[in-house]
Amino acid sequence: MTDTALSESVVGVPDVWRLRARGCWAEAAALLAPFCAEDAGAALLRAELLVESCFYHVAGWAEAEDALRTAEAVAHSDEERGGAASERGYLAYGATVFAVHDRADEASAAFGRSAALLGPGSPGRPLLDFRRGLVAENIAADPAAARAAYRRAHAGAVAHGDAFLTSFTWRHLAGLAAAEGDLAEARHGYGESLRIRVGLGHLVGTAPALLSCAEVAADPEEAARLRAEAIRLHTLLGGVPTWLTPAPDA
Structure with a gap:
């Protein structure tokens, strides 16, 4: 494996998923780090891993922020920018619900940007819908809106496998x-x-x-x-x- 080509085995199930599934987010992120400066997909996945780690450890917020900035910097397409905005919103949501910082407004704005960039058929749209459901349920205290968002996310997730x-x-x-x-x-x-x-x-x-x-x-x-x-x-x-x-x- 070279430093200029991102192997599918690094991104996919054999390596990153195995570590992620066992709660080894830092180790999974380390596999992706050499590729993030030039590969937007690797940068976004690394940010996703470190943001996810925050939700399980309730720690590591600064490292996740750094990874997210890298993903935002190397994103070029609407799909990449929309995915990065979704991660930005999710990190802000997490900081809010775990009472680290009140970033509810930032979460809402970031999810709005993501929705504008990710079309209805985008593979990233179901995850965005799910995360907006989390905001509706746990910040806005609107279970009806949360259910509608979760159902859209569920249908999209099933459709995309x-x-x-x-x-x-x-x-x-x-x-x-x-x-x-x-x-x-x-x-x-x-x-x-x-x-x-x-x-x-x-x-x-x-x-x-x-x-x-x-x-x-x-x-x-x-x-x-x-x-x-x-x-x-x-x-x-x-x-x-x-x-x-x-x-x-x-």
């Missing part, structure tokens, strides 16, 4: 159903999310999925089994996501 995003849309639609007392729909959605994550080998996202299933399980013994498996996996991964740490005794 994006199983990873589909695991998130199922999860968040299930969360809205649970909040409204529709436990049957919540069980279905959480179960689908868990099934996809297990199938993809997304270990770092499996413990939260197990706990969500436990919260709506009809059988107390099944709920206890799911929680025990979540605790085991969370411990195996070194306590990531960090925000699950109090959950075992909840």
Whole structure:
């Protein structure tokens, strides 16, 4: 492999995904770093990895900002600029919901720029719709708008064959159903999310999925089994996501 050609094995499942799925975002980002100055796709993926890490560690915001600036600088097409704007909005959203800084206005503006750049058929549009749903649910406190955005994201993710995003849309639609007392729909959605994550080998996202299933399980013994498996996996991964740490005794 040379420093001038980005190997598909570096970007794809064999390397970056394996590390990402195990919560090794820094290591995955390091594989991409040599290519980011000239390859907009590599720069955007590296920024995405480091932004995602912030959501699991509730730390690393400055490094993610630096990676995002690089991605913004090397983006040339509308698709690349729209993807970078989506990451900008997501990072600002994360800083807001985790009470690092109130950047809600920045998140809204960045998502608006992204929407103007990514057409309805863009492969990046479902992820943008999902993230705008997060803002509607967790900042604007508008579950109806959130549900509409999640449904658009879900349909788009299915159409584009994006199983990873589909695991998130199922999860968040299930969360809205649970909040409204529709436990049957919540069980279905959480179960689908868990099934996809297990199938993809997304270990770092499996413990939260197990706990969500436990919260709506009809059988107390099944709920206890799911929680025990979540605790085991969370411990195996070194306590990531960090925000699950109090959950075992909840």
